[in-house]
Each structure stands twice: as structure tokens, then as C-alpha cells.
Amino acid sequence: MPKNIVIGGGLAGFHVLEDVLKRAPEQAKNFMLITKEKLGWPSTCGIPFGLAGEYDLKRLEIRPPSYYREKGFDVKTETEVTSINVEDNTVSIGEEKIRYGNLIIATGKKPSLPPIEGIGLEGVYTLTTLTEAFKVEKAMKDAKEAVIIGAGVIGLETAAAFSSRGIKTTVIELMPSVLPLNIDSDMAAIVQKRLEDRGIRVMTSTAVNFINGKEKVESVTAGGREIPADLVVVATGIRPEVELARKAGIEIGETGGIKTDSALHVKKGKTYLSNVYALGDCVEVISGVTYRPVLSALGSTAALQSRVIVDNLLGGKSIVPFYLSPFVTSIAGLQVGSVGATFQTAKNTIGIEPIIGKSTKLTRARYYPGAKQVTVKLLFDCERLIGAQVISEETVAERINLLTIAVMKRLTAKELWLMERCFNPAVSLMTDAIVDAAMDALNKM
Amino acid sequence: MPKNIVIGGGLAGFHVLEDVLKRAPEQAKNFMLITKEKLGWPSTCGIPFGLAGEYDLKRLEIRPPSYYREKGFDVKTETEVTSINVEDNTVSIGEEKIRYGNLIIATGKKPSLPPIEGIGLEGVYTLTTLTEAFKVEKAMKDAKEAVIIGAGVIGLETAAAFSSRGIKTTVIELMPSVLPLNIDSDMAAIVQKRLEDRGIRVMTSTAVNFINGKEKVESVTAGGREIPADLVVVATGIRPEVELARKAGIEIGETGGIKTDSALHVKKGKTYLSNVYALGDCVEVISGVTYRPVLSALGSTAALQSRVIVDNLLGGKSIVPFYLSPFVTSIAGLQVGSVGATFQTAKNTIGIEPIIGKSTKLTRARYYPGAKQVTVKLLFDCERLIGAQVISEETVAERINLLTIAVMKRLTAKELWLMERCFNPAVSLMTDAIVDAAMDALNKM
Structure with missing residues (x-):
């Protein structure tokens, strides 16, 4: 019998294996997970607190691939799926084709990088994978002044981490207040005050003009002012990683995420495919307040979708019709x-x-x-x-x-x-x- | 215009004044509160933590009578209402009769004392008022061994307090597990372990036979064993204080608490009286799980009922049809x-x-x-x-x-x-x- 194949080794992908273990561990042998990464289940949400020194970043690989292999899963690491073929129920890895029973697409996100001159300089990082986190941790050792571009959740958590390790830190945000997607400006003022009390400079309503330097970053020009920086983190958001799905003819929604029904089946042409699911940062969901498609992009959303998909794979009938995307963070x-x-x-x-x-x-x-x-x-x-x-x-x-x-x-x-x-x-x-x-x-x- | 009269100076009575202040402070002059006590708004829930030394017990008089007088309320302390007369809308204080516009009965509770020989000895206390709390605090100074009769919330909180002050403490409970009204025995085992880890002896399924001593308590005999004790707290529950209401012909329910409708109007004969309310520990409520009358007897219940009554007094229409009585405590x-x-x-x-x-x-x-x-x-x-x-x-x-x-x-x-x-x-x-x-x-x- 062809296996159920999970594409993607982020939180969403591994959470499917976790739910199989919790619900029907004897089914593990029927599941294969394919990931480009070398590592197992990553807790990317925990990166900023690791950078702050609350614990060793290595602990954020919650479980290694070997753990899942011992439980009976087929986990292929450092392996890239090159195409999805829903006509013959296969995925391709280069020349090799593997047939699937059910397919679960968990291809995640990629950073949404603004077109800023100098963004490719050495010393400029994003923070969406553990691999990058280890790079930033190394860069912090010699860093004296840092600039964070973007005052969203990851931006502010990282700013607090840098500051707590003695790095002079500036946060630059295009919008008039911090956490602009999450809270109103009156509430954001409380957060901004806390950051400033900790010695972090917060520049809102400010555009980044250039990142300056020869090979390595030396400063950031923002709102016409030059801010010295030997470490820059670009935290301006993420975009769904949907190229594999798009190439397979799977419908992508207006938000850029994969369109699904309430049970997380993907759509091709006029049909939702009964044996192809998607979850996590790569899908769009229906907002429970506007009832329009949005990106939720929270670990908690992926974990919930995983429960729904595994329940359906095990013969249950679960749906989540809409999402309220409750959110929490801890900043300084x-x-x-x-x-x-x-x-x-x-x-x-x-x-x-x-x-x-x-x-x-x-x-x-x-x-x-x-x-x-x-x-x-x-x-x-x-x-x-x-x-x-x-x-x-x-x-x-x-x-x-x-x-x-x-x-x-x-x-x-x-x-x-x-x-x-x-x-x-x-x-x-x-x-x-x-x-x-x-x-x-x-x-x- | 006759005033709205509140009988009782416990949390329930004073909370009515608090809600008037919050909703319509200009109405304060239309309210009179009559209390037997000398003190103002008491936080009796805070007594055990005060005894533990977390703060000065004096802080548990949250606001003194003078605070309310300054806001315009007529607060009569150390004054006892001797009868309620719903026929002519008056209350009597001895010979004096005072007419009310609306009457709010908040006569609270009294301890439910088991018929144990020796319960009247010196050194035996209950813990239902601040006045008693000060007595217990004094008694703790010389106490070496204490017995708590009853492993309910107050009993266990007090046991933890005594133990934290170096008093050797034993808790005796008739039922098979601690907190028998609040949680199941499997959950109670977690609590009991914590108490025992702190050096507190817990005897469940054990009846108290005698409290022994000449004038002052010397020991407690329970389950046939004698336990030395120079301080005993009887925490075997409370009963609604309803004598005034009963004498006035107001209906008392099967639980011993005053019967009310969902808006907290009391009943006399076949009629709910539109200008007489009752709230707090002296009333019975409808359980939201059994839909039968029960005693809630929580500060939080009284506070909610106060909001309902004050809203109705101010011309609103609020009811609470049933109560789930959520409960929380902190024990060691x-x-x-x-x-x-x-x-x-x-x-x-x-x-x-x-x-x-x-x-x-x-x-x-x-x-x-x-x-x-x-x-x-x-x-x-x-x-x-x-x-x-x-x-x-x-x-x-x-x-x-x-x-x-x-x-x-x-x-x-x-x-x-x-x-x-x-x-x-x-x-x-x-x-x-x-x-x-x-x-x-x-x-x-």
C-alpha cells in the first residue's frame, strides 16, 4: 500500500507525525516525511528566547529524525521534492517517483524580504529556521550594535534578546506602532515603553532606505538617518512557500496561500482532492471575524490543522470552518x-x-x-x-x-x-x- | 425619599456600595448600610494568607466605613437590625424604625459547628470574620501544635499558614479525601501530597471524638487517637444567616438559604417582592449543572449578585439564571x-x-x-x-x-x-x- 507522504519538516509536518503517534502509533509505518532540512521537529517560536540565553538553542530541535524512525516512520532528511503529480498520486525526487496514499503538503513559509539595497550583505539575517538561528547566535558574539527591521512579533522578541545580551539595539518599523498586525496603537504604546525602558530604540513610521557596507554590513540608513550596525535582522514577515503546489496545478488563494476546504483538502480545478491535504504556514484560512481568506501563520494553527488532518486520515470527520488565530508573545x-x-x-x-x-x-x-x-x-x-x-x-x-x-x-x-x-x-x-x-x-x- | 438599605457589612453588603460608586456615585446619598461590625469592607478570603505572614492582616479591611461616608453613604456600624417588616417597608433597630425604598439583605453566614464535646474551650476558633482572624493571629504566637478540623478550602489554607509559621499542624477530615466538595479524590491526592511534603499531617476518613482540656484546649481526640494541640480551628463549613429574613416571613429554601428569583428578589407567600433583594452567603442559588438549589457561598458569587442587584436598582434589567460557582484556592x-x-x-x-x-x-x-x-x-x-x-x-x-x-x-x-x-x-x-x-x-x- 502506498504510504501517506508529508512534504515539509517544519512544525506542521512533524506535528502530523506527533498526532499519528498520539492517536494510532501502529500506523507510523504507513507514513513518510520528506524534508530539505537535516534536523527534526524544530521549535522556531523558541529561537528568540534561545538567543536571549534562556536555554541552549540546540534544545529547539525538539525531536531528531532518529526518534521518528525508531517509531516506524520513514523520514527522509536533506531531500527535496521536485514535483507533486496529483494525476498519478506521486511525488518526484529528481528522477525518482514515489506513489502516495494521501499527500500532506506542509511546505511552510519563506521570509518576505523588502527590496532594500544592501540586503544581501554579510551580517544581514532572517530568522525563520534553526539553521539561521545558529548563524545569528554566532554573529551576536562580536556584535555591538544591531538593527532589527520590522516590529512584528519576531522582530521585537529578537530585539529584546539582543538587548539582554548587551547589544545596542534599534528597531525600525514602517507602520506607526509596534506589533501593527496584532494590537492597536494604544496597546502598542505599552509595549514600546517597555522596550524603551530596556534601552532599545524604537523608530516607528520609519522606512529603511539602505543597508550600508562593503562586504559586511556597517550601518542602516532609515528615515534619512544612518544607524551604525554590525548585525541586522530582517523580520518583515513571511510568505507562504507554495511553488510545488502551484506547479502541480493546486489552487493558490488571493492571499498567496494554498486554498483548502474546512477539512484541509486542497483544490484543483473544480474539485477538492480527497487525498491531498495542506496545513501550516503555506495555507490560507478563513477568518472568523471577517469570513474572508487570511494567512494565520501561527504554530498553534498548524498544530490544530494537524489534529484535523490526522483525524480524517484515521477515519474521523473533523473540520475547522474558520480561525480566530489567538496570539501571544513574551517581550522583555x-x-x-x-x-x-x-x-x-x-x-x-x-x-x-x-x-x-x-x-x-x-x-x-x-x-x-x-x-x-x-x-x-x-x-x-x-x-x-x-x-x-x-x-x-x-x-x-x-x-x-x-x-x-x-x-x-x-x-x-x-x-x-x-x-x-x-x-x-x-x-x-x-x-x-x-x-x-x-x-x-x-x-x- | 426613603433610602435603599443594605443589611450586613460583609463582602456582599459593601460590594453593593462599590457597584453604586462604580455605576452611579451620585446615588450614594440614597443608600444606607447597617452592620453589626466595627470594620468596613472585609476580605475574609485573604485571612489565611495574612496568617501565613504574606501581609499584615490589617490590610484586609479593604476600605474603612469612613471611606464610604465620605462618598455620601450612610454607614451605621456596630448596629444590629432587630427585624425586617416587609409590610410597611421598614427595618427596626430596637425601638427605632427606618423606612426603606429598596431593601438588600446581605446577612451572610455563620460557622456550622459540629456537636463536639469541648468545642467551647479557650484556644478553639473559627475563621469567618476579621475579628476572629486577629484572635487566631494572637493565639499563633505561642502555639506549638495545632489541629484543624475540616479539610475544606479554609481548613487547608489555614493549615498551610500555620505550618509555614513553624506550628506543627494536623488536619482532620471526616470524608475520605481533602477538599471533598470541590474536587475528586484522585485530584485531592495531589493536594494532600503537597501538604504532607510541607510536614502537615492529614487524617482523612477520621471523625473528631472530643476536644480535650480544662479551660484551654490541650488536645484533640480523633479516630480514637489523641493529638496534642494548643490551637484548634474548626473549619467545618458555614450556614446561611437567615434569622432576620425568616422572622419577616421571607421564604427560606431547602438548603437553608433565602430563596430568590433570578434577579435576586426574595419571596414572601406567593410573591417575589420587587423591592427586597438578597445576595451573598445567605441566599441559595440554582446550580447550572443539576438545576437544583444549592449554596454557592463564594465571594465571587456575591460580587456577581451585587452587579445584578445594583443594575436593577439603577433601572437596568439583569439576571443570573443559574450558577456554576467556579472556585480557586492557593494551598502551600x-x-x-x-x-x-x-x-x-x-x-x-x-x-x-x-x-x-x-x-x-x-x-x-x-x-x-x-x-x-x-x-x-x-x-x-x-x-x-x-x-x-x-x-x-x-x-x-x-x-x-x-x-x-x-x-x-x-x-x-x-x-x-x-x-x-x-x-x-x-x-x-x-x-x-x-x-x-x-x-x-x-x-x-
Whole structure:
């Protein structure tokens, strides 16, 4: 029987193997994974904290290829699939053709590089693979001044890492505030202040003009000013890696990601192919707030899609019709999370000006040692929750997870205001910031 | 115009004033609060941590009566209401009668004392008011050996406090496991181990026979064994304080708490009285899992009911039809939370044997420093969530809040398994214990 073939050795690809192991380990022998990389399951999300010295970067190869081979999977490393042929259910590796039972495309992403002069100089890096992370780690040893281009999640996490290792760091962002895709400018101001308190220079509304140097980078010119730099990280986003799929005639959506149905089957012509799936950074998904195609590009999205695909491969019936893409990061000790629509998304893509509720309170009773500030921002359409943003030094991830259910179930401001919540002075507040933020919104309805 | 009168100066009573301040501070002059106590807003939940030395017990008077008087409220301290007269809309203070516009009954609780010989000895305390807390704090100074009767929340928090101050401590519980009302015995075993690791002796399935001593307590006999003790805390639960209401002809429910409608109006004869409310530990509520009357008796329940009552007093229309009573505590650094049905409730009161999903994982990526263990237990009827229990050293409160929404909306195991969750290695796990616990339950369905 032909094997189920996974193309791609990123988090998405290996997560399919993980879910097979969790659900039906005896099926391992029916799966083959083909990756261009030498390494096994990589945690790229963990790179910035490794660069900060929180742990050895080597720990980010969560499991090596040998682990999966011992479990019975056929894992081909340093191997490149050259074409997908959905007509005869094969993939080609050069001249060799391998037949598949089911195909799972997990080709991931590539960095989206802006057309800046000098971007090819030595000392200029991106940070999308472990291999690059090791290069940056080496470059950090001698670096004194660094420039990060792009104030998205990876950009800011990396800036905090550089700064914590004594490198003078500047972040340059074209948009007016940091984390522009994730949070509104009022919330971004809290993050920017934290970065500046740590000695990081943040230049927003600033375009990079040139990266300067002969062979090796020497400085970056941005907004007309020259900033010395012996290390530059370009973190201006990613694009889906879809060339194999495109060449195979698989439909690519308007966002540049592979189009799929809710069960992650890809489309060719008028048909969704029942034995070809795609997941992870290379696919586009339907937004659960605008109901239009978007790129989710989160490890958590890939992990969820993996559960769906493996369930279907094992004879189950699972779908995820839309995605809210809850997000969380940790930047210089500050946890920042969001889910659903931001103000700009609501205004520009949904077509409404959302009603805002906001509150800053403590995470625990005011008399309890170690209580931290938390700021909660809730966005409502007329009355129902469509988005949320949270910043604090603790409990942000679980708050975002709660608010994800709240957006999914479209809870009203009144439901959130009258939500039962547990209280103990050591771990929570009698009336939480989420409750007060809902009240604030109710006052404007 | 007659004032709105609040009877009771516990958390519930003062929270009504807090909500008036938050919603319509100009209305303060229309409110009177009458309390037997001398102190203002008390945080009784904070007592055990104060006894542990985390902060000065005095900080648990969150706001003094003078604070509320300055805001315009009429606060009568050390004053006892002797009767409620709903026929002429008055309350009596001895001979004096005061007319009310609306009446809010917040008479709270009293300790439920078991009929044990010697319970009246010196050195035997309960812990339901700040006044008693100060007495216990004083008694701790000379105490060497303590016995706590009752392994509920207050009992265990107090045991941890005593132990942390160098007092040799024994906890005696009649039921087979600790926290018997809140969590199942398998989860309770984790808590008991933590207590024992801290040197606390825990005797379950053990009845107290006598408290021994002449004037002052000297020992406790339990399960036939004598345990030396110079300090005893009786933490065997509480009963609603409803005597005033009962004498006024207000209906008391089968649980011993005041019966109300969903807007917290009390009942007399066949009628819910539109201008008489009750809230807090003195009322019974409808359980959101059994749909039968229960006592909630949580500060968080009182705070929610206060929001509902004040909203109705201000012309809004708010109700809470049923209560899930999410709960969290912190015992010797271990956070323990639950919501909805336990296994025993499901079996004995709902009439089903629930399907269990359970998982123990980490709270953050395994390579991230400081990741803690978390154990999640989920209980499903056929397929929908009816209860949850969580134990960890972090993030328990927000997990319980999320699971409260999940029980409220009766999410299925599959919905929880395919729930979107945010991931960042510094603050969460790619596939959380809640997801794996849902999977575990799905495997049994």
C-alpha cells in the first residue's frame, strides 16, 4: 500500500507525525516525511528566547529524525521534492517517483524580504529556521550594535534578546506602532515603553532606505538617518512557500496561500482532492471575524490543522470552518496577546467602528504580594465580542484562550460583565479587568 | 425619599456600595448600610494568607466605613437590625424604625459547628470574620501544635499558614479525601501530597471524638487517637444567616438559604417582592449543572449578585439564571480550581457516571525555564462538558474561568479538542493539557 507522504519538516509536518503517534502509533509505518532540512521537529517560536540565553538553542530541535524512525516512520532528511503529480498520486525526487496514499503538503513559509539595497550583505539575517538561528547566535558574539527591521512579533522578541545580551539595539518599523498586525496603537504604546525602558530604540513610521557596507554590513540608513550596525535582522514577515503546489496545478488563494476546504483538502480545478491535504504556514484560512481568506501563520494553527488532518486520515470527520488565530508573545517580560479583530480590521475589513471597552487593574488582590498590572481591551460590533487584546506580566495566554471562546461564541458585553469568575486573593481579583472592560463598553452602548 | 438599605457589612453588603460608586456615585446619598461590625469592607478570603505572614492582616479591611461616608453613604456600624417588616417597608433597630425604598439583605453566614464535646474551650476558633482572624493571629504566637478540623478550602489554607509559621499542624477530615466538595479524590491526592511534603499531617476518613482540656484546649481526640494541640480551628463549613429574613416571613429554601428569583428578589407567600433583594452567603442559588438549589457561598458569587442587584436598582434589567460557582484556592503554593459537577455530584445528583478526560503536562514549552506541571480533569455527560478540575503552581484561575464559559456553553469534548489556543513557548504549550484531556475523553466516547 502506498504510504501517506508529508512534504515539509517544519512544525506542521512533524506535528502530523506527533498526532499519528498520539492517536494510532501502529500506523507510523504507513507514513513518510520528506524534508530539505537535516534536523527534526524544530521549535522556531523558541529561537528568540534561545538567543536571549534562556536555554541552549540546540534544545529547539525538539525531536531528531532518529526518534521518528525508531517509531516506524520513514523520514527522509536533506531531500527535496521536485514535483507533486496529483494525476498519478506521486511525488518526484529528481528522477525518482514515489506513489502516495494521501499527500500532506506542509511546505511552510519563506521570509518576505523588502527590496532594500544592501540586503544581501554579510551580517544581514532572517530568522525563520534553526539553521539561521545558529548563524545569528554566532554573529551576536562580536556584535555591538544591531538593527532589527520590522516590529512584528519576531522582530521585537529578537530585539529584546539582543538587548539582554548587551547589544545596542534599534528597531525600525514602517507602520506607526509596534506589533501593527496584532494590537492597536494604544496597546502598542505599552509595549514600546517597555522596550524603551530596556534601552532599545524604537523608530516607528520609519522606512529603511539602505543597508550600508562593503562586504559586511556597517550601518542602516532609515528615515534619512544612518544607524551604525554590525548585525541586522530582517523580520518583515513571511510568505507562504507554495511553488510545488502551484506547479502541480493546486489552487493558490488571493492571499498567496494554498486554498483548502474546512477539512484541509486542497483544490484543483473544480474539485477538492480527497487525498491531498495542506496545513501550516503555506495555507490560507478563513477568518472568523471577517469570513474572508487570511494567512494565520501561527504554530498553534498548524498544530490544530494537524489534529484535523490526522483525524480524517484515521477515519474521523473533523473540520475547522474558520480561525480566530489567538496570539501571544513574551517581550522583555511583558506578555502580549490578542484574538480576533483589531480596531483597524474592524474598520477597514468588517466595515464598522467597534465599541471599545478597556480597563487596567491588577491580576491579584491589591494586598497580595506580586500582583501585576493587566490591561484588557475588548472590541464589540454592536454588542457582541469580535476582538480582544491583553497585556500583563502574567496570565495573558489563558486570558486570550478564554476570550477566544468568547469571540467564537460571540458573547455579548453583558454576558462578559455577568460572567462567573473564580476568586482567591492569591491568584485573581474579585472584579477582574475583563469584567470592568465589558462594563466600560456597556456604558457606550 | 426613603433610602435603599443594605443589611450586613460583609463582602456582599459593601460590594453593593462599590457597584453604586462604580455605576452611579451620585446615588450614594440614597443608600444606607447597617452592620453589626466595627470594620468596613472585609476580605475574609485573604485571612489565611495574612496568617501565613504574606501581609499584615490589617490590610484586609479593604476600605474603612469612613471611606464610604465620605462618598455620601450612610454607614451605621456596630448596629444590629432587630427585624425586617416587609409590610410597611421598614427595618427596626430596637425601638427605632427606618423606612426603606429598596431593601438588600446581605446577612451572610455563620460557622456550622459540629456537636463536639469541648468545642467551647479557650484556644478553639473559627475563621469567618476579621475579628476572629486577629484572635487566631494572637493565639499563633505561642502555639506549638495545632489541629484543624475540616479539610475544606479554609481548613487547608489555614493549615498551610500555620505550618509555614513553624506550628506543627494536623488536619482532620471526616470524608475520605481533602477538599471533598470541590474536587475528586484522585485530584485531592495531589493536594494532600503537597501538604504532607510541607510536614502537615492529614487524617482523612477520621471523625473528631472530643476536644480535650480544662479551660484551654490541650488536645484533640480523633479516630480514637489523641493529638496534642494548643490551637484548634474548626473549619467545618458555614450556614446561611437567615434569622432576620425568616422572622419577616421571607421564604427560606431547602438548603437553608433565602430563596430568590433570578434577579435576586426574595419571596414572601406567593410573591417575589420587587423591592427586597438578597445576595451573598445567605441566599441559595440554582446550580447550572443539576438545576437544583444549592449554596454557592463564594465571594465571587456575591460580587456577581451585587452587579445584578445594583443594575436593577439603577433601572437596568439583569439576571443570573443559574450558577456554576467556579472556585480557586492557593494551598502551600499549589493552585487548585474547579467548576461545575464533580464525579460524585454527577453520579449522585445528576444521575450519570460522567466520562472523564485527564491529562498532566507542562504549563510552558518543556525547554522553557520555570515550566510547571498542570493536571486537568474534565467531566462530560455524554459528550458535553459538565465539570472541570485543574491543579498547578500557575495559571489555574484563568483556566477555570475559561472552563466556566465552556461549561456554561456546554462545549463538547470535540470542540475543546479542536479549540484554538494561543502558543508561545514562554507562556504556553503547543498542545495544552486541556486539549489532551479532551482527547482522552473522546477516546472513551
